[in-house]
């Protein structure tokens with residue numbers, strides 16, 4: 001059943017929920033759907049969230065799933081280029097490395113990734129993948145099987161998606177500057193998505209994946225989410241974008257986006273009610 005409709009679009013029009021995690025499998029070939037949308041802006045300079053609302057909400061297997069997951073990006077965020085590059089400190093803990101619009105990965109960032117158990121095309125940091133595998137097994141053993149919608153995404157791929165989006169807006173008559181601004185509302189600039197790190201996973205229940213076309217906040221009402229939120233810390237994960245931290249993270253509430261930080265940091269963050277931005281400041 002296809003449900004990518006009213007609720008998502010309503011939120012999108014409200015400018016509230018274009019966070020970026022949706023439908024972004026690494027196997028996705030991406031989308032050029034924006035140009036075919038009847039609701040796409042023509043020569044208007046008025047920002048409109050509708051052109052790519054579809055691809056933002058579609059799982060990769062559905063075709064155009066190259067959308068908002070590009071970077072967990074809020075529509076309202078500035079598209080200005082990040083001022084400084086993260087990951088410069090050699091002694092920085094790779095597990096708690098902060099990546100967001102203000103803290104992009106350096107252009108020289110690289111990570112060794114391996115497939116997550118049970119998947120051919122979901123890659124994760126090789127140093128952390130075992131904990132992810134164990135978490136998935138733990139959920140399955142509890143009778144609450146999870147499904148990985150998206151994990152690692154290379155900076156190169158992020159770059160390609162971002163450029164494609166910029167080109168789309170250029171084609172709509174936007175200036176270069178405005179095109180980049182608009183593109184960044186939907187696709188995080190290269191290096192600014194946690195998915196580029198190889199330590200982020202968009203996780204829903206297997207049941208949810210079968211019955212929903214989008215990732216939405218309603219995932220939090222599932223028993224699988226309850227399990228995940230309760231147990232993820234035991235495997236070194238935190239739910240990265242909680243509802244009460246959007247002002248700090250710059251990302252809307254995403255109950256499906258888990259970030260590996262290691263058990264010690266996960267416990268510390270969870271017990272103290274902190275998000276990663278607060279740990280790094």
Ligand SMILES: [Zn+2]
Nearest residue numbers: 021201202257
């Ligand atoms: Zn995500």
